Amino acid sequence: MLRAIIVDDEPLSIKRLNRLLSESGEIETCHTFRNPLEACEFAQANPVDVAFLDISMPELDGMTLSGLLQELDSSTDIVFVTAHDEYAVRAFEASALDYLLKPVTAERMAKTLDKLRKKRGSAAAGPSLSVFLFGGLKLCRSGMEQETIRLRSPKTEELFAFLMTRRAVSREEIVETLWSGLETDKALKNLNSTLYYIRKAIGAVQAGDCIEAGRHEIRIADSGVSCDLYEFERLLKQIRSAPEPSADWFRQAEALYTGEFLKGKAYEWASGQTRRLEEQYIELLEAAARFHIELNQPQKSLRYFGEILKLDAIREDISHEVIRLYTELGRKHEAFRQYELLEQLLLQELGTRPDPRIQAFIAKLKS
Structure with missing residues (x-):
């Protein structure tokens, strides 16, 4: 229905x-x-x-x-x-x-x-192809058991990753990005042959379901492919727009981010998106932590704040939140340990000391 x-x-x-x-x-x-x-x-x-x-x-x-x-x-x-x-x-x-x-x-x-x-x-019946862009690049043919698909060459992988990332892109932009050093006619021939090898690796039926190649534009059809990036972005939009987000949405989005976007692929065109997605992931973790603070669930908040510090260890505001939560839970030893780690890291990386407000909080806690 x-x-x-x-x-x-x-x-x-x-x-x-x-x-x-x-x-x-x-x-x-x-x-x-x-x-x-x-x-x-x-x-x-x-x-x-x-x-x-x-x-x-x-x-x-x-x-x-x-x-x-x-x-x-x-x-x-x-x-x-x-x-x-x-x-x-x-x-x-x-x-x-x-x-x-x-x-x-x-x-x-x-x-x-x-x-x-x-x-x-x-x-x-489900999409015929599953694509994973977080933590690297992985393609799987859907079925009772997922079958990993291997693409022919690094350039074939890059074209497929570019198409998946942009979703809809003109042939002109593709050749300017991936074959900028070649004459236009030769670059377009390379595009066509590389696209052929992608279709061959995926299979004609599956490729037809997910890759729509027109005369001027190539696009990815969402109905023919499942992609961790697409689902991550959908959940982010859902969380941001909903008056009351769900704890499940936070968990699902966190589970999708299994590592850096296209990790191990040094694609110049992807560098900006890699940074943007990591920033969005950190924003998601912070929102999840504050969501659980409002629900009076400090242990869950601590876990989300801890994930942020794994990615950005010198976030003083997050360390302050962790110290405060440890204190509220009666775990003063861990609060002091978190402060010592922050103090050492700031001295090594920036040659500075923690924010005076954090120092004052620790001093009051020791008194």
Whole structure:
């Protein structure tokens, strides 16, 4: 059963669509909105399988809203509903599942739901390829037992990693990044042959599911591949936008970050993203630690703060939090030990002493 939303500024249109979906027997819940911004806020905190969007709406049109919903959850299917058929081409360019003309009939809605059922049915079988970008680069063919896939050469690995990271990228940008020293024609030939070897390694069927190679652009289809990076970014977005994040979300996101992004691969184009992802991971750990402080769970907070210090040992503010938590738990010896470690590290690395506020806290604790 599916979870749907209807967004339309016309009450009669909402009523008709809601009735058709209710009578179909395939929709578990259906929430309706006349204000697109309210629909977007709802989707930030609630899973949505399919969104029926009117294209022509004041304040925020359906095309723009579809982009916002896809940013929140790329698995949400979009169905545009409008009285004007000149929007059809734009709708399908926006990767909509379907396009309905008002007034929508039961027969036409049945066709849309059939498309949705078939797509969801194939997706339920799971992606054909699993890709891991944290801690290195690893490809696995999905099945009862994951089978590791080995790519032909370092350049083949780099192209695949670049495509997975960018998700959608022009052929021009690819050759400028990976074959910048070659003439354009030769670089494009290298791109085509390298892409061929990727397809050969993955397998024609699996590659067709996840790599969409057009004349000007190559993109990765989310439905054909599972990727730790994509899931990590999705969870981060979910945690940031939710009024009350879940402890499970923090655990899941932490488990996905199994090491530095593309560890062991010295790709110049990836260096900025490597730093950004590590910063986001540290922000996630800090948010998780403070989340558990609010729940009065200091032991869990200590673990998250400890993970931060493994990555950035001279974070004085985090060391101060650890010292404070140890003190509250009656573990003064460990509080003093944490201070001594910080003091030694700052002296060795920066030639400085801890922040006066930390010194004062320790002095008061000793008195």
